[in-house]
Amino acid sequence: MNRLHKITKLSLVQKMYLLLFCFVLYGWYKNAFVPYFNHYTNFSQLILILLYPLCGLGIGALFDLLFKTTHFYTNKFYGLLFSLILPISTNICYFLFFLSLLLFINTILISRKNLEFNFLVFGKLLFVLFLFLQHNYGYANGLEESHMFIYSYLDGIFGHNVSAIFTSNVFFILLSFGVLFFDSYYKKEIPFYSYGFYIITLVFYAFLKSDMNFILNNLFSSTILFVIVFLAPLSCFSPYTKKRTFIYCILFGGTILPFSLLINFYEGVYIALALSNSVVVLLNAIQKQMVKKRLKE
Amino acid sequence: MTKLIHLDKEPIVVDGKVVEYLTPDVVYVPFPRKKEDLKKEKEIKKGSFLYPNFYAPISGKLKKIEDCLLPSGKWVHCLVYENDFQEKQVGGKATRKKISTLSKEEMLESILDTRLKEKLERSNPSLLLISGIEDEPYIENESIIGQNHTKMLVDMIEALLSIYPNTKAYIALKNTDSKTIMAYQNILGMYKNIEIKFVEDLYLIGQEYFLTKYLHMKEPYLFLKVSELYELYLNIKGRKPLTETFITFSGNGCQKPIVIKAKIGTKVTDLFFKFFKEDLSNCVFFVNGMMQGKQMDLNYLIVTKDLKGILMMKKQMRKKRECIKCGKCILLCPKHANPLMAYQLNRKITCMNCGLCTYICPSNIPLYQYVKEDNE
Incomplete structure (x- = not known):
């Protein structure tokens, strides 16, 4: 039985689908249409690039159908999201294999055992490591690799920058945040705090090395902003109490820059998120044990 | 203070006029909580004392004992009395002409509900806070009582002000409840010590804790609901117990939402068959609202003082999903x-x-x- 008076509106996931669709369109334009138009890639790329989100959705839907998922965030949604954050050098076969494996782990282990590990982030890191070991790691498309065009900061904000396949448009990310901000189920405080702490670390860095070019590049980095707006606040993998949210945001926002400097800018933000997610999972487990103990007493 | 929220509601308007159903064929008297209070009277007269806080709603004879369901969801044994429709009353004390001249002791003596009596006895307020707010969505008892018995309620407030010197009274009303506001405003010009306080349409604002916080009240106060005030009026002015209660029948499955005044102890199905003819097979019933109430089968449910309303909502099952930990x-x-x-x-x-x-x-x-x- 449910309380029937709750008036249904467009749900958070439906909003996210609509927004991610915009990213897919822009990603196609930037990574397939423009390079093809400038003769940096062949015609097949125009179709091939769309296979990533389509396969992501398809495999996700298949898993939902097979395992009868009753989650608010379906495997279909995760499949789509995972397909957006990959390097452009990703081989479609590897992608399909990895995604299936991840969704299997999610369905069998994470969802059923009620675990809070952000499997998309851990999966992405493992996948990138795999690509790196295969010497097939790269975020720049043919056009970007050629260094034929010099982009301004404004170009970068409107999507002409090196980033994951479908996440390069900063303007869309900010627009998405504006839309999601008004959804009551979106954890808006996480992007706010995380970005705040990230800016603080950038300011500290600016004091150490007065490299304005570096700071501007990182302040509006689409990779970082996409993770902050879409991946970090995913309800299932983020904390739900105020204190833990604050810890999560400090850890996440505060470690983006160090990890980015230490490893690279495309993966640093994911490592930071994986770390903060793990800490929150640990804190949740401790709290659960404590409550159980108290109840036994 | 916890941030209260406004609930999403469908535009359901309850008719302002109260419909009466005061002649049930039988009434069900639930067994008291304490076994020693139980007296199996073979014949009862209207208003006769049966056990603490319960007075006979009709006059009639004991027919049988049957199990019935209370609005709280508990099953109890009930004494079933057949109505003789003669409304024979006990005592025969005449209605008081004026209540504003009564002393506190006289007033307390007249109050029949022990909880209300204690409340008035213990308090020494400098402010009377009357809540005319119903929190439950689609249930309108408090405002309908306010609209239909404004003069009665204001007289009662005036009488209470006379026993607590140097006090003033606030009537808290939702700023969206225009009909009730109009009803009070038409009458309050003559009463200088009584003021209307408008509050936002927030869920739980009608509760004592939240209302006093919302109004930033620091002085000692006496909090009463309009329905309690109505009961006090009956006890003090009419010198009779509360034997009837107001029940809202509403919801999106109900064609014409109404408030029914019915005898305590009446079977809810009797009210249904009398006033509703719609096909109810596509409806689910929520007793006392959808937020704080319960979904119940109405077949064995009886009217008690605690029954505020029955909501008929169209069946609209939503799929239960896994928790997403949104917090x-x-x-x-x-x-x-x-x-x-x-x-x-x-x-x-x-x-x-x-x-x-x-x-x-x-x-x-x-x-x-x-x-x-x-x-x-």
Whole structure:
């Protein structure tokens, strides 16, 4: 039985689908249409690039159908999201294999055992490591690799920058945040705090090395902003109490820059998120044990 | 103070006029909580004392004993009295002409409800706070009583002000409840010590704790609901017990939402067959509202003082999903409880049973199953 008076509106996931669709369109334009138009890639790329989100959705839907998922965030949604954050050098076969494996782990282990590990982030890191070991790691498309065009900061904000396949448009990310901000189920405080702490670390860095070019590049980095707006606040993998949210945001926002400097800018933000997610999972487990103990007493 | 929220509601308008059903064929008198209070009177007269806080609603003879359902969801044995329709009354004390000249002792003596009596006895307020607010969506008892018995209520407030010198009274009303506001405003010009306080349409604002916080009240006060005031008026002015109560029949499955004045002890199905002819097979029934009430089968339900309303809602099953840990239930909980943890550990937690956690849950988890009321 449910309380029937709750008036249904467009749900958070439906909003996210609509927004991610915009990213897919822009990603196609930037990574397939423009390079093809400038003769940096062949015609097949125009179709091939769309296979990533389509396969992501398809495999996700298949898993939902097979395992009868009753989650608010379906495997279909995760499949789509995972397909957006990959390097452009990703081989479609590897992608399909990895995604299936991840969704299997999610369905069998994470969802059923009620675990809070952000499997998309851990999966992405493992996948990138795999690509790196295969010497097939790269975020720049043919056009970007050629260094034929010099982009301004404004170009970068409107999507002409090196980033994951479908996440390069900063303007869309900010627009998405504006839309999601008004959804009551979106954890808006996480992007706010995380970005705040990230800016603080950038300011500290600016004091150490007065490299304005570096700071501007990182302040509006689409990779970082996409993770902050879409991946970090995913309800299932983020904390739900105020204190833990604050810890999560400090850890996440505060470690983006160090990890980015230490490893690279495309993966640093994911490592930071994986770390903060793990800490929150640990804190949740401790709290659960404590409550159980108290109840036994 | 916890941030209260405005609930999404469908535009359901309850008719302002009260419909009466005061001639049931039989009434059901539930057994008292204490066994020693039980007296199996073979014949009763209207208003006769049966056990503490329960007075005979009709005159008639004992027919049988039957099991019935209370609005709280508990099954109890009931004495079934057949109505002789003669309305024979006990005592025969005449209605008082004026109540504003009564002393506190005289007033207290007339009050029949022990809880109300204690409340008035103990308090020494400098302010009377009257709540004309109904929190439950689609239930309108408090405002309908206000609209239909304004003069009576204001007279009672005036009488209470006379026993507590140097006090003033506030009547709290929702700023969206225009009909009730108009009804009070038409009459209050003559009463200088009585003021209307407008409050926002927020869920739980009608509760004492939240209302006093909202109005920033610091002075000692006496909090009464309009329905309590109505009962006091009957006891003090009419010198008779409360034997009838107001019940809202409403919801999106109800063609014409109404408030019915019915005898306590009447079977709810009797009221239904009398006033509703719609096909109810596509409806589910919520007793006492959807937030704090329960979904019940009405067949054995009887009218008691605690029954505020029956909501007929169209069946519209929503799929229960896995918890996404959005934390909204924790954020909204007025008691700062953790329904999410209760759900995860499959344990019950104590709270005020406001229903907000279930209302807000995006995964449609019936979190009310994991909470129990303070007084349960």
